[in-house]
Amino acid sequence: MPDDLTTARGTIVIRQPGFVPADPPFDQSPLLPTKPHAEAARLTLRHLAYEYADLTSLPLDAHLQTLRMLLSVLLLRLSHVRPDPMSSAPADDTFRRYSATLDRDFRTSHHVSDYAAALGHRPRTLTRATIAATGTTAKQYLDARVLLEAKRLLVHTDATAADISRTLGFAEPTEFAKFFRKRDGRTPPEFRAVARGQTRVVQGFQPGETAVRRDVFRRKVWSAHAFRVVEDTPEALVLGCGPGTELSVPTTWIEWLRTGDASARLRALPNLADGNWQLGRWTWRDTAHLQWVPPDTWFSVNAFYDVTGDHRLTHWYVNFQRPMRRTPIGFDTFDLLLDLVVAPDLSRWEWKDEDEYAQGRRLGVVSEADHRAVETARDEALALIRTGSGPFAADRGLPDWRSEPHRPAPALPAGVLTVS
Numbered sequence: 001m002p003d004d005l006t007t008a009r010g011t012i013v014i015r016q017p018g019f020v021p022a023d024p025p026f027d028q029s030p031l032l033p034t035k036p037h038a039e040a041a042r043l044t045l046r047h048l049a050y051e052y053a054d055l056t057s058l059p060l061d062a063h064l065q066t067l068r069m070l071l072s073v074l075l076l077r078l079s080h081v082r083p084d085p086m087s088s089a090p091a092d093d094t095f096r097r098y099s100a101t102l103d104r105d106f107r108t109s110h111h112v113s114d115y116a117a118a119l120g121h122r123p124r125t126l127t128r129a130t131i132a133a134t135g136t137t138a139k140q141y142l143d144a145r146v147l148l149e150a151k152r153l154l155v156h157t158d159a160t161a162a163d164i165s166r167t168l169g170f171a172e173p174t175e176f177a178k179f180f181r182k183r184d185g186r187t188p189p190e191f192r193a194v195a196r197g198q199t200r201v202v203q204g205f206q207p208g209e210t211a212v213r214r215d216v217f218r219r220k221v222w223s224a225h226a227f228r229v230v231e232d233t234p235e236a237l238v239l240g241c242g243p244g245t246e247l248s249v250p251t252t253w254i255e256w257l258r259t260g261d262a263s264a265r266l267r268a269l270p271n272l273a274d275g276n277w278q279l280g281r282w283t284w285r286d287t288a289h290l291q292w293v294p295p296d297t298w299f300s301v302n303a304f305y306d307v308t309g310d311h312r313l314t315h316w317y318v319n320f321q322r323p324m325r326r327t328p329i330g331f332d333t334f335d336l337l338l339d340l341v342v343a344p345d346l347s348r349w350e351w352k353d354e355d356e357y358a359q360g361r362r363l364g365v366v367s368e369a370d371h372r373a374v375e376t377a378r379d380e381a382l383a384l385i386r387t388g389s390g391p392f393a394a395d396r397g398l399p400d401w402r403s404e405p406h407r408p409a410p411a412l413p414a415g416v417l418t419v420s
Helices: 037-053 060-079 092-105 112-119 123-134 138-156 161-167 173-184 188-195 251-259 262-266 268-274 354-363 368-387
Strands: 210-217 220-232 237-241 246-250 279-283 287-293 299-306 313-321 325-327 330-333 335-342 349-352
Touching: 037 060, 092 112, 092 123, 092 138, 112 123, 112 138, 123 138, 138 161, 138 173, 138 188, 161 173, 161 188, 173 188, 210 237, 220 279, 246 251, 246 268, 251 262, 251 268, 251 279, 262 268, 268 354, 299 368, 313 368, 335 354, 335 368
Parallel strands: 210 330
Antiparallel strands: 210 220, 220 237, 220 246, 237 287, 246 279, 287 299, 299 313, 313 335, 325 330, 335 349
C-alpha cells in the first residue's frame, strides 16, 4: 500500500446509515482485493455506478432496490478480502480504537487531544498510529471524517449550512464555512450546487462592484436594493450604500413614507399575500447602511450611520430573512418581517414588528417552516450579540466603516425585476 494517498485515484461510495439491511464486519485495515475478488468487486462497482446514474429506466422504488442489492453484493465481496499484510503493525490496535472512538464522537469533538486523553495516549502516539495505518496524521484523519459527514448532509439532506454546523459541533456557522472552504476549496452552498448538478455556481463579487439584494416572494420581486460590495468572503457578503442609492419598492411603502399615512403600510401585507402589488422607484435617504449577509443563515446584520456629522454608528439592526441565494447580479432572499434593533455598544436590544410578523403568519406570508427557522435564528443572533462575535466583534471593524459619498450611488441594472 502506498505511503502517500494524496495521489490515489478511485471511486468513493457514500451511503446513508440503514441503506443496506446489514453491514458485514470489516477490519479497519486497508483492503487490497486480489483475484477473483478484485475483478468481481470492480464489475459490481461499475454496475453500481451505472445504475446510480440511470434515473429514468426504472420506477424510483425499483431504482433504490437495485442500488441496495448491488451495494450489498459489493460489501459482501469486500468482507471476504483479507487485510493488507503490509498494514499489520503494532499501531493497528491503537488506530483501530482511535477510529472507533472518532466515529462515535466526531460530532462533538474536533481535537485530537480529546481522543488521546480518552484512550490513555498522547496525541503524538495517535498521530504515529494513524500515519502507519492511513498515511495521514490523526488531525487530518479527524478533519476528513468531519468533512465527509458535512458533504453527506449537504448532498442527501436539505439542512442549511447553519443546521449542519450545529450538528457537527461547530460553535458558529462562520467557523464551519471556513473549515469547509479551507479543505474543499468551495463554500458549503457551492459544493451542494455542484454535487446536485444544479445551476452553475455564481462567482463571488469584487469590492466596489454593484450587487443587488432582491426580496422575492412566489417568484415575483417584492423589492430590489442596489448596494456596493465591501467584501465577499466565506464568512459573509458585506454590502454598503449611502443616500441616493436606487431601490424598487412597493408603492404602498412609498405612499407611507411620503405622507405618513399608516394605513398605506397596513395594506402592504394583504397585497403581498394576494400577489397583488406594484413597485415604484425610490432612493435611499438620510443614513449610510452596511449589510452583513452570511451564507445559509436566516438573518442579516445591518449597521446604520449618521451621515450628517462624524459618520457615527447609530444602531444595529438584525433583519430575519430567508437564506440568500446568489444570482449573477447579487442575491435573492425574502424579508420575514421580524427585526431586532440593537444599541451601538450592544448593551441593549428590542424586538421590532412582532405584530407584523404575527399577521404575516396568519396570512401565510410566513410559513410554518419559516417560523421554525426564525425561532432558531433568534437564538443564533442573540448569541452573536451577547458574545460580541461575528459582525459585532470589536476587531471586525464594521462600526468604523465609511461610505464613499464622492462615488456615484449604486443603481439598479436593467432587467432587475426578471426572476429566472
